[in-house]
Amino acid sequence: MADTKVYRASTTAPVNIAVVKYWGKRDPKLNLPTNSSLSVTLSQDDLRTLTTASCSSAYKEDTLLLNGSPSDLTGARTQACLRELRSRRAALESNDASLPKLSTMPLLLVSENNFPTAAGLASSAAGFAALVRATADLYELPASPTELSLIARQGSGSACRSLFGGYVAWRHGSQADGLDSKAVEVAPASHWPTMRALILVVSAAKKGVSSTSGMQQTVATSGLFKQRIADVVPANMETMEAAIAAKDFAKFAEVTMRDSNSFHATCADTYPPIFYMNDVSRAAVRAVEAINAAAGRTVAAYTFDAGPNAVIYYLEEDKETILGTFYPLLQDTDGWKDGAKVFKTSVELDEAVAGQLKAGVSRVIMTGVGEGPTKTDVYLVSEEGKPLSTES
């Protein structure tokens, strides 16, 4: 009789927030970037995607459930990932007849985030990293994270960086086939474990331009973008890697802030202009500047992705200065951990800045540098092949 067994593998994957930004594709189909980028992987205790990949000849067709609802699997990017994974599995099967023919079975992929999608945090990076890692585990592929990053990159560019923990670089590469455009670990989380991130979630009046279309508008129309690619980013990558190696926070912070500014400047120089930061985002910039001025040294760094949320990096040893500035001001918003609630006001912010933040920050997320994808025996698919939920 036919093998109707349900094969399963589960993994969790992290979110990453770039400190040298990815913005611009040289090849939209393969997701090949115009420039290298570097990110910090955030702790999965606070932000993670859990994905179970399962396959069975009893399944009718490939299916994806995201946070409980059916999701489209037919997109070119998802298909590219599944095609790559299946072909690698098929290669193993053809070399070892004893292996079950998983590559021929329909897949059931079930995925859940432990954070509100409403937060507008780039969940696609964690999502594609988890999908690729879980399916690679299901298929028992002998692939390294860097090899898998080549696959995840085709799903979502920044997803390639979520296959590692700690400090991760995505080398832009130069080959047309993209085989040298992959993620590498710059340093593990254990090298600089005291890196923290406070995320100020800012409710945007309206969703901005999607990053996929936005970055290509920038490539096509910004007169200043060329210099970012030719000079600014290469210099930022070099300085950032040295700062991480030396655990030099002041340098890490300066490059992080300058690169975020440079990225948003090229957005503003796009025609028509793209605005991701709003007045609340700008208030967060002023708040970080005030904190550093009060401290007399650089203890905090802001960075903004393709949205108004502020991600503020700082070191554990300086938490009182940073959390003591924002907790008293924003204590009515969700997301604070007890560790923050002990602090009295450390830095008084300008009234206009404080008012903008109070009015515009809808929740906070306290997290820090963390580990990469982790195999787990928590399954979102039962042994009988039925979708489960961690919430149920």
Next chain:
Amino acid sequence: MADTKVYRASTTAPVNIAVVKYWGKRDPKLNLPTNSSLSVTLSQDDLRTLTTASCSSAYKEDTLLLNGSPSDLTGARTQACLRELRSRRAALESNDASLPKLSTMPLLLVSENNFPTAAGLASSAAGFAALVRATADLYELPASPTELSLIARQGSGSACRSLFGGYVAWRHGSQADGLDSKAVEVAPASHWPTMRALILVVSAAKKGVSSTSGMQQTVATSGLFKQRIADVVPANMETMEAAIAAKDFAKFAEVTMRDSNSFHATCADTYPPIFYMNDVSRAAVRAVEAINAAAGRTVAAYTFDAGPNAVIYYLEEDKETILGTFYPLLQDTDGWKDGAKVFKTSVELDEAVAGQLKAGVSRVIMTGVGEGPTKTDVYLVSEEGKPLSTES
């Protein structure tokens, strides 16, 4: 007995709003710019400075009254202008003994704007242009507007463009002495008289960085600024001059909007970043985009100086589309002329955009292209040498 006669000359001078922006000095002392710029001179019916320059041996010392209050004359920039003007007068006197020795007499300079300084419109351009033009008239200097632009430039860079009406270029020049960094008329107002400007005055929460210090921070710290100077501005100047020659509004508008975006992008790329535009400014950008989309062609162009105010250029023939969008929305704000009040809503704006504008625009100014400085017999100094006011 000594000559105690009071010598007087009065002139009015206009405001100008650049469509290719001046941002960056290669020589702060001489106000020599890193790039050429181009502006439209606005009508003095709506925005002008009236200045009477007078001198008399009966005066004790050089005095400047601005809008009724004593103002500092000792600043290096004002002193540079007065020194240059006096030395030219002294040269005339030394060649003709019959001329009264005005160059040796103390000056009484009295100046008034016909617009609220609160509006945050660059009044220094009109102010220095009027001061230089009135004093040159007082001294009966045979200097052309371009020659006087060399003097006014040392008072305030953009002031050199306010010595002409119509469409005016400031050539950056290359000489160390700045003698080739001057303003020239690209086209008189009569060449393209239907150019209109609607200014949306936006109340800024707080005054931003002064342009004088801001532009030098940009020169020193922006990684993207070099490309603006090397490539972006030279191309914009060339396209803009061709657009004005051909009265091609669509091209004029595109360069105006792109150059404003490029300028504010280099501000955002400054470290620490400089933000002049706020969420209300950005709403004005979206409104102009919506107007052009609804019209199916480019009928409006936004530009922003070193502040949140939006200046919207359009042609008289398209006034119904532009004024019909903003008047119904902002009819409760001051500054509308009767000509606008006849229009019903022409373009419905997105709710968020409309809300931002309603909440953030404090007044409007309806104006258009206009003439340069004009001699007048309205005096702000009496024949007896007493300060007068047009308001008294």
